[in-house]
Amino acid sequence: MDKNRSQKYKARIDQALATPKLQQALHQFGDAYLLSREKAFIGHDFEALRSQIAEMKDDVREQLDHYLDEFCRNATAAGATIYHAATAEEANDYIASLAVAKGAKLAVKSKSMASEETHLNVALEKAGIQALETDLGEWIIQLAGQRPSHMVMPAIHMFKEEVAELFSKETGRQEPAEIQHLVEVARQQLRQGYLDADIGITGANIAVAETGGIALVTNEGNARLTSTLPKTHVVLVGIDKLVPTLEDAARIVQILPKNATGQLLTSYVTWIRGAVPCGETSKDLHIVLLDNGRRKLAASPDCRDALRCIKCGACANVCPVYQTVGGHVFGHIYIGAIGIILTAFYNGLDQAAELVRACIGCRACVAVCPSKIDLESIILSLREQVGDEEGIGLGKSLVFRKVMRNRKLFHSLIRAASILQKPVSRGERTIRHLPLFFSSLTEWRTLPTVAEKALRDQFDDLAQPLENPRYKVAFYGGCANDFIYPELGVDLVTVMNKLNVLVRYPKEQNCCGVPALYSGDKETAVAMAKQNIDALLKDDPDFVLTTCPTCTMALQRDFVEHLADDPAWAERAKRLAAITVDAAGFIVNQLQGADAFKELPGSEKVTYHDSCHLKRGAGVWREPRALIEAAGDELIEMAHADRCCGFGGSYSFTSHPDISKNILNDKIKDIEKSNADCVAMDCPGCLMQIRGGLEKQNLPTRALHTIELLAQKLRR
Amino acid sequence: MDFTIPFSTAAEAVGAEVIRCKNREQAIAYLLDQLKGSVLCPDFASGKRIGLVEKLLQAGVKPICSDFRMQAASAAAGITGANFGIANTGTIVLESSDEATRLASTLPEQHFILLDPAKIVSDGIAAVPHLRDLHQRDARNYIAYITGPSRTADIERVLTIGVHGPKRLHILLVSGISSDFMEN
Ligand code: SF4
Numbered sequence: 021m022d023k024n025r026s027q028k029y030k031a032r033i034d035q036a037l038a039t040p041k042l043q044q045a046l047h048q049f050g051d052a053y054l055l056s057r058e059k060a061f062i063g064h065d066f067e068a069l070r071s072q073i074a075e076m077k078d079d080v081r082e083q084l085d086h087y088l089d090e091f092c093r094n095a096t097a098a099g100a101t102i103y104h105a106a107t108a109e110e111a112n113d114y115i116a117s118l119a120v121a122k123g124a125k126l127a128v129k130s131k132s133m134a135s136e137e138t139h140l141n142v143a144l145e146k147a148g149i150q151a152l153e154t155d156l157g158e159w160i161i162q163l164a165g166q167r168p169s170h171m172v173m174p175a176i177h178m179f180k181e182e183v184a185e186l187f188s189k190e191t192g193r194q195e196p197a198e199i200q201h202l203v204e205v206a207r208q209q210l211r212q213g214y215l216d217a218d219i220g221i222t223g224a225n226i227a228v229a230e231t232g233g234i235a236l237v238t239n240e241g242n243a244r245l246t247s248t249l250p251k252t253h254v255v256l257v258g259i260d261k262l263v264p265t266l267e268d269a270a271r272i273v274q275i276l277p278k279n280a281t282g283q284l285l286t287s288y289v290t291w292i293r294g295a296v297p298c299g300e301t302s303k304d305l306h307i308v309l310l311d312n313g314r315r316k317l318a319a320s321p322d323c324r325d326a327l328r329c330i331k332c333g334a335c336a337n338v339c340p341v342y343q344t345v346g347g348h349v350f351g352h353i354y355i356g357a358i359g360i361i362l363t364a365f366y367n368g369l370d371q372a373a374e375l376v377r378a379c380i381g382c383r384a385c386v387a388v389c390p391s392k393i394d395l396e397s398i399i400l401s402l403r404e405q406v407g408d409e410e411g412i413g414l415g416k417s418l419v420f421r422k423v424m425r426n427r428k429l430f431h432s433l434i435r436a437a438s439i440l441q442k443p444v445s446r447g448e449r450t451i452r453h454l455p456l457f458f459s460s461l462t463e464w465r466t467l468p469t470v471a472e473k474a475l476r477d478q479f480d481d482l483a484q485p486l487e488n489p490r491y492k493v494a495f496y497g498g499c500a501n502d503f504i505y506p507e508l509g510v511d512l513v514t515v516m517n518k519l520n521v522l523v524r525y526p527k528e529q530n531c532c533g534v535p536a537l538y539s540g541d542k543e544t545a546v547a548m549a550k551q552n553i554d555a556l557l558k559d560d561p562d563f564v565l566t567t568c569p570t571c572t573m574a575l576q577r578d579f580v581e582h583l584a585d586d587p588a589w590a591e592r593a594k595r596l597a598a599i600t601v602d603a604a605g606f607i608v609n610q611l612q613g614a615d616a617f618k619e620l621p622g623s624e625k626v627t628y629h630d631s632c633h634l635k636r637g638a639g640v641w642r643e644p645r646a647l648i649e650a651a652g653d654e655l656i657e658m659a660h661a662d663r664c665c666g667f668g669g670s671y672s673f674t675s676h677p678d679i680s681k682n683i684l685n686d687k688i689k690d691i692e693k694s695n696a697d698c699v700a701m702d703c704p705g706c707l708m709q710i711r712g713g714l715e716k717q718n719l720p721t722r723a724l725h726t727i728e729l730l731a732q733k734l735r736r
Numbered sequence: 737m738d739f740t741i742p743f744s745t746a747a748e749a750v751g752a753e754v755i756r757c758k759n760r761e762q763a764i765a766y767l768l769d770q771l772k773g774s775v776l777c778p779d780f781a782s783g784k785r786i787g788l789v790e791k792l793l794q795a796g797v798k799p800i801c802s803d804f805r806m807q808a809a810s811a812a813a814g815i816t817g818a819n820f821g822i823a824n825t826g827t828i829v830l831e832s833s834d835e836a837t838r839l840a841s842t843l844p845e846q847h848f849i850l851l852d853p854a855k856i857v858s859d860g861i862a863a864v865p866h867l868r869d870l871h872q873r874d875a876r877n878y879i880a881y882i883t884g885p886s887r888t889a890d891i892e893r894v895l896t897i898g899v900h901g902p903k904r905l906h907i908l909l910v911s912g913i914s915s916d917f918m919e920n
Contacts, residue, residue, distance in 0.1 A: 285860070
């Protein structure tokens with residue numbers, strides 16, 4: 021790992037965290053965005069729409085050259101000049117030479133992320149041509165000498181006072197910090213630019229093969245002026261923007277504004293094909309088709325879905341990490357989840373090496389992506405690549421390879437830890453303070469101790485007096501249940517027995533491998549997958565139950581993916597996936613058993629926290645709520661119930677504890693505001709994080725796993 | 737199907753001013769009432785049909801009918817027709833390869849549009865066949881979808897109207913002025 025790079029990155033995080041105003045702005049935006057987005061999609065089937073986009077984009081990727089040829093043929097026939105730029109430099113050189121050949125002094129630009137990607141402005145300035153950004157946000161950024169912190173709203177990180185100061189410098193007057201006024205200043209200041217400019221440069225949201233034309237999706241009207249007034253129009257467009265037909269283009273136009281800003285449609289969609297009239301003559305239209313890593317991305321089986329991106333920016337809007345640190349930290353040129361991936365391919369993996377670890381893996385982006393990109397999986401695979409290339413750190417590597425793969429050694433070390441922790445735990449179940457350099461870990465949350473007696477060591481003593489059980493299930497505890505919250509395993513047995521289900525605990529089970537996988541060590545993850553498949557299928561259980569959604573996803577999805585090409589294991593992995601189900605889902609869907617908890621004594625106000633991997637991975641969120649209500653509790657929805665709690669495993673311990681802390685604080689605030697007596701959830705990781713946060717802030721709200729909540733009622 | 741109501745509702749929701757005119761006279765009267773200063777009047781079929789330029793002249797408004805590039809920057813308004821409308825988003829589709837049409841609809845602070853309500857389709861997907869027809873008729877195209885006035889939210893995400901394009905968009909719905917989606 022590159023120490024210097026890491027240090028700079030950490031410094032950027034610290035700086036962002038020290039700007040609460042920025043966080044507040046991004047949080048507010050995120051909230052408003054979700055509301056308007058929801059409204060915009062009323063009457064539309066988002067899942068169906070995004071499947072269409074994904075399918076169409078994949079077709080283009082597979083037949084890229086075919087559609088490119090079609091586009092170029094049609095564009096050329098309509099009088100456009102096409103240039104294929106393999107790299108950013110080639111694109112810049114072409115445009116700069118063109119401008120020089122035209123004797124151009126001034127180029128007006130409308131917003132183009134592709135030109136940010138190639139650093140076109142720098143190239144133009146070097147060639148002696150002034151580049152004037154006309155999109156309001158881009159102009160602000162240009163005046164400030166910064167780069168965009170959001171793909172759709174480049175200046176989202178700036179405040180009106182800062183804008184007023186920048187504009188005052190431009191006009192030489194003291195401009196008041198009123199938004200309407202500042203917008204008017206921009207209108208007046210930039211107007212002459214369009215009239216004076218020799219060249220207009222735009223990007224394109226879509227390139228249509230059928231027509232050879234492009235479409236620009238904009239709000240301000242600057243792209244229309246940029247493409248109308250100057251005699252020369254240069255379009256810089258990535259080859260990923262290609263679509264086959266006008267219908268395909270119309271579908272993108274339909275979904276893009278709704279998903280980007282919650283608008284039904286932008287003020288303008290402009291369809292331009294060929295050299296249209298311009299003054300006395302026709303326009304000199306040049307279309308620069310940019311590769312710059314896109315073909316490399318198309319050739320990567322693990323990452324290529326990212327080429328479907330239509331650059332709506334939604335993956336940033338909903339991202340808790342983005343909301344915490346902003347796009348200047350969580351992104352390079354492109355920002356947010358997609359930014360991590362594109363940076364790796366367009367700017368190089370080393371530029372993305374820190375960013376791939378910054379994703380907390382909550383899948384909020386995956387749920388809103390209009391192109392159905394599994395951003396989290398792609399980021400994970402990049403993390404693996406970085407892990408392979410740079411190593412994952414000697415300490416971690418030793419733990420994963422030498423310890424975790426050896427179950428007996430791993431488990432005896434954990435048992436030893438339970439004894440070693442005594443001086444700090446003072447015999448309690450939580451650690452409130454850690455000494456020395458570990459202290460920062462317990463500054464903002466208490467940590468649970470390793471249990472004195474692991475679940476595996478007490479399971480055989482649990483009496484399960486069932487004569488004729490309906491099902492025999494194997495319980496996959498995962499590390500948290502086994503060693504930290506063994507009582508949760510006991511509770512599961514109580515609850516299952518009530519439903520006439522017999523629970524076994526296969527002792528050869530090991531960690532699900534996710535910590536290794538998330539750290540970039542896939543080899544260890546695969547080894548553990550095999551151990552677990554053996555252990556869990558051994559007695560041929562009817563189902564395998566989990567109480568941790570991260571484990572659930574490992575068993576249901578990751579193992580199958582890891583072993584798909586291994587004939588000795590592929591089928592067994594699938595078999596395990598087919599019978600794995602999380603406990604709440606099992607009770608409601610397989611057993612139809614919610615009624616068993618009716619009429620139990622006691623009623624509290626309970627709010628529910630959706631664990632990321634349960635809701636957006638396993639698709640379970642109604643079930644636990646149904647159980648809480650069936651059990652007679654009053655369910656109160658907190659705001660942002662399905663927003664990540666900031667745990668993320670090693671994310672909160674080693675890689676990004678400061679970001680984790682901020683995300684947790686957001687969650688605690690939402691819980692407090694709900695006024696509930698108890699917050700329920702279905703993930704031991706979330707439990708560790710949320711319970712730790714509540715305890716540290718001395719709040720009375722109890723945090724419970726839904727299974728604990730049910731078991732406590734049964735015992736009353 | 738009559739899409740007048742959903743079209744008007746959607747257009748008004750994004751800040752367009754929709755005027756449902758009973759007849760041509762009412763449309764002209766509205767224009768005369770609103771117009772101040774010079775107005776860009778590119779040549780368009782529905783405008784000709786109602787004798788727009790003559791009526792403006794008679795009323796003492798000076799329409800600009802040529803030399804658009806020189807005059808556009810100082811004009812107070814532009815008037816154009818519309819090829820058709822899209823109901824669910826309140827969008828005007830304006831074929832504007834003709835540069836005068838483009839200038840009239842981009843530079844001035846106000847843009848007046850005459851649309852025959854018989855030419856409204858339900859949504860963006862239903863618009864595609866007409867969009868394709870336009871592409872098939874002309875070798876080169878500049879086709880604008882216009883939905884409300886120009887807007888930005890680039891400063892503190894506060895919606896602000898009228899940044900680079902028109903600050904006011906008036907859509908005059910006038911029956912019987914055009915039935916052809918290929919003209920404006
Ligand atoms: S990855 Fe998906 S959500 Fe993110 S910008 Fe691209 S299309 Fe939008």
